[in-house]
Amino acid sequence: MSRRRAPCRRQQAAPRRAAPSGCFRSWYLGRATRGLLSSLHRVCLSPVHRTLLGVPLKTNGLCCCCLLVPSPDASIARVMWTLVGRGWGAHALSRGWATGAALGPAPTFGAAPESWPTCRVYSSAEFKEKLDMSRFPVENIRNFSIVAHVDHGKSTLADRLLELTGTIDKTENNKQVLDKLQVERERGITVKAQTASLFYNCEGKQYLLNLIDTPGIQAQTVANFFLAFEAQLSVIPVINKIDLKNADPERVENQIEKVFDIPSDECIKISAKLGTNVESVLQAVIERIPPPKVHRKNPLRALVFDSTFDQYRGVIANVALFDGVVSKGDKIVSAHTQKTYEVNEVGVLNPNEQPTHKLYAGQVGYLIAGMKNVIEAQIGDTLYLHKQPVEPLPGFKSAKPMVFAGMYPVDQSEYNNLKSAIEKLTLNDSSVTVHRDSSLALGAGWRLGFLGLLHMEVFNQRLEQEYNASVILTTPTVPYKAVLSSSKLIKEYREKEITIINPAQFPDKSKVTEYLEPVVLGTIITPDEYTGKIMMLCEARRAVQKNMIFIDQNRVMLKYLFPLNEIVVDFYDSLKSLSSGYASFDYEDAGYQTAELVKMDILLNGNTVEELVTVVHKDKAHSIGKAICERLKDSLPRQLFEIAIQAAIGSKIIARETVKAYRKNVLAKCYGGDITRKMKLLKRQAEGKKKLRKIGNVEVPKDAFIKVLKTRSSK
Numbered sequence: 001m002s003r004r005r006a007p008c009r010r011q012q013a014a015p016r017r018a019a020p021s022g023c024f025r026s027w028y029l030g031r032a033t034r035g036l037l038s039s040l041h042r043v044c045l046s047p048v049h050r051t052l053l054g055v056p057l058k059t060n061g062l063c064c065c066c067l068l069v070p071s072p073d074a075s076i077a078r079v080m081w082t083l084v085g086r087g088w089g090a091h092a093l094s095r096g097w098a099t100g101a102a103l104g105p106a107p108t109f110g111a112a113p114e115s116w117p118t119c120r121v122y123s124s125a126e127f128k129e130k131l132d133m134s135r136f137p138v139e140n141i142r143n144f145s146i147v148a149h150v151d152h153g154k155s156t157l158a159d160r161l162l163e164l165t166g167t168i169d170k171t172e173n174n175k176q177v178l179d180k181l182q183v184e185r186e187r188g189i190t191v192k193a194q195t196a197s198l199f200y201n202c203e204g205k206q207y208l209l210n211l212i213d214t215p216g217i218q219a220q221t222v223a224n225f226f227l228a229f230e231a232q233l234s235v236i237p238v239i240n241k242i243d244l245k246n247a248d249p250e251r252v253e254n255q256i257e258k259v260f261d262i263p264s265d266e267c268i269k270i271s272a273k274l275g276t277n278v279e280s281v282l283q284a285v286i287e288r289i290p291p292p293k294v295h296r297k298n299p300l301r302a303l304v305f306d307s308t309f310d311q312y313r314g315v316i317a318n319v320a321l322f323d324g325v326v327s328k329g330d331k332i333v334s335a336h337t338q339k340t341y342e343v344n345e346v347g348v349l350n351p352n353e354q355p356t357h358k359l360y361a362g363q364v365g366y367l368i369a370g371m372k373n374v375i376e377a378q379i380g381d382t383l384y385l386h387k388q389p390v391e392p393l394p395g396f397k398s399a400k401p402m403v404f405a406g407m408y409p410v411d412q413s414e415y416n417n418l419k420s421a422i423e424k425l426t427l428n429d430s431s432v433t434v435h436r437d438s439s440l441a442l443g444a445g446w447r448l449g450f451l452g453l454l455h456m457e458v459f460n461q462r463l464e465q466e467y468n469a470s471v472i473l474t475t476p477t478v479p480y481k482a483v484l485s486s487s488k489l490i491k492e493y494r495e496k497e498i499t500i501i502n503p504a505q506f507p508d509k510s511k512v513t514e515y516l517e518p519v520v521l522g523t524i525i526t527p528d529e530y531t532g533k534i535m536m537l538c539e540a541r542r543a544v545q546k547n548m549i550f551i552d553q554n555r556v557m558l559k560y561l562f563p564l565n566e567i568v569v570d571f572y573d574s575l576k577s578l579s580s581g582y583a584s585f586d587y588e589d590a591g592y593q594t595a596e597l598v599k600m601d602i603l604l605n606g607n608t609v610e611e612l613v614t615v616v617h618k619d620k621a622h623s624i625g626k627a628i629c630e631r632l633k634d635s636l637p638r639q640l641f642e643i644a645i646q647a648a649i650g651s652k653i654i655a656r657e658t659v660k661a662y663r664k665n666v667l668a669k670c671y672g673g674d675i676t677r678k679m680k681l682l683k684r685q686a687e688g689k690k691k692l693r694k695i696g697n698v699e700v701p702k703d704a705f706i707k708v709l710k711t712r713s714s715k
């Protein structure tokens with residue numbers, strides 16, 4: 001008898017126990033949980049423990065349950081902790097029954113029940129009914145994605161589509177269901193594209209609709225439209241938020257016709273919030289999008305288009321099958337690493353993981369194959385069957401980073417932890433590029449490339465929230481270029497034109513023929529009453545007007561060539577506030593142009609602040625330097641001595657501010673001679689100092705630099 005099957009048999013034989021109220025939300029979970037419990041019973045518990053352990057199950061989702069210990073008997077809490085948090089988790093894991101995580105430290109004997117840890121247990125695929133995906137022939141499959149600017153309602157539309165297809169229950173609480181990350185929930189934005197397979201019945205046929213909800217981080221919807229157009233993909237124009245009082249869908253239809261040459265009668269007008277007309281979107285997906293062009297009889301070719309890392313199960317690769325079939329037990333090879341793996345589990349995301357017997361060409365799902373290292377599942381890689389090697393798929397054109405910043409651990413002893421966190425996070429977000437870097441002041445670190453500033457902030461926030469990392473980030477910079485004249489430097493770099501992503505390595509003017517800065521072609525569509533103000537804003541950002549046309553009676557489309565560094569930080573915010581939110585902005589890469597660039601240092605009492613070294617346009621150096629010094633003055637606490645804050649180009653000081661000396665006597669608050677109060681104040685002061693960085697003899701709070709960065713391009 002296989003040991004693995006034992007708990008299943010037990011649970012099947014056992015009479016179905018009534019779940020405590022609010023306990024099991026799904027039969028599968030109930031079954032899985034009972035299976036897990038019975039294994040617990042079997043393992044080693046005394047009768048007393050068994051009775052108590054039978055009770056306390058509460059679910060908090062379809063495939064997740066919390067085990068809470070109800071008994072005030074702390075010894076049971078400890079048993080629970082040991083079993084669930086460690087021993088049992090590992091035991092169940094080793095048998096493929098479940099994955100588990102104990103949240104919080106082990107309880108001490110006699111601790112109050114409220115302080116006991118909650119143990120979260122994820123039921124395993126073993127206990128879920130597997131779907132038969134062979135019932136979806138290629139002609140019944142549609143792959144589609146929702147692409148739009150930030151806040152246009154992509155995730156809300158995805159919620160409605162999930163509800164309409166019965167993928168999730170219709171409740172008041174369905175808000176951005178596919179936005180699963182903490183940072184996405186907090187900021188209300190999609191950071192990571194999410195996939196969901198929807199099953200939809202239409203005219204007697206069952207369709208499989210694979211949806212990808214994309215982030216709107218980049219202002220590149222128009223550019224994306226033209227990319228889709230070039231690739232001859234079907235585009236379904238959807239006009240959202242028609243429920244708003246000032247919505248004017250007819251006008252938007254006309255604009256779409258004028259700008260994109262799409263007949264206005266192809267537009268679908270919906271309110272994703274209220275669900276109005278959303279079913280037409282599904283109809284259009286079926287009617288207007290062709291089924292994928294794939295071959296099930298050919299050998300397997302699966303494209304890895306995303307991956308996540310699960311502490312317990314290793315790498316979960318999201319795959320799109322272009323050819324063939326894959327199932328559990330298959331031996332597959334990664335075209336990138338040439339390593340061979342055995343497939344442990346395949347399934348679809350619905351929107352949570354739902355195991356299937358197999359995945360067939362044309363389908364999109366996930367695959368777990370014992371990849372333990374994050375680098376083993378490269379996005380764009382092709383997986384094929386060990387016995388049937390194939391030509392790899394072309395993969396993806398990697399996203400081009402627009403902004404670079406240095407990242408260093410606050411404490412160098414954290415270097416390895418931060419390295420592993422960055423590796424895991426970049427597996428999750430392949431648009432981030434990573435190069436090793438080092439600095440005299442900040443130690444060993446990395447230079448990371450991001451799609452924009454918001455992307456950088458989100459990445460940083462995810463490092464802090466998901467990996468508890470504490471990092472120093474340097475001023476973001478765009479990738480400048482320099483054409484070298486110094487033969488020594490040309491020999492050193494082995495090329496004449498170099499790209500500079502680290503301002504500290506900006507070559508001196510005497511060694512350079514010319515500097516180049518990246519430019520983008522920006523498209524602004526605005527009601528005409530804001531045109532004047534917007535033109536002034538663009539000119540202040542050194543932009544050159546290329547075109548201006550009326551796209552309807554009161555809407556103007558402006559095209560400007562912008563230096564990239566003028567728009568990456570806060571151009572979009574300024575444009576939105578100037579136009580009361582009505583102007584839209586989109587940009588696409590437009591190469592490089594010659595520019596008069598200089599490297600600017602910020603000094604604190606004569607010592608360079610490595611985080612704030614930056615490259616600026618010569619004409620803006622003074623105003624930017626002054627703004628940084630002023631803002632830094634506001635962010636620095638007074639210290640026992642005077643602090644000179646200076647902006648310098650080479651040895652020339654172009655701006656200066658002074659922070660006056662001040663003695664912060666924390667004990668001044670302490671009137672009496674109470675020693676415990678004195679100690680408390682001194683301890684608090686010492687804790688505060690941990691958040692400081694020392695530059696020379698000046699102590700700088702960590703957030704001081706972040707505040708400073710915001711002023712840069714607004715000047």
Ligand SMILES: Nc1nc2c(ncn2[C@@H]2O[C@H](COP(=O)(O)OP(=O)(O)OP(=O)(O)O)[C@@H](O)[C@H]2O)c(=O)[nH]1
Nearest residue numbers: 150151152153154155156189190216241271272273
């Ligand atoms: N009135 C109205 N509000 C809507 C509608 N659709 C979405 N919203 C609101 O618009 C805001 C943004 O919606 P999201 O679905 O997060 O937008 P998104 O495009 O996914 O945003 P990103 O992921 O940040 O790119 C939310 O406050 C929604 O409630 C709609 O049809 N009508």
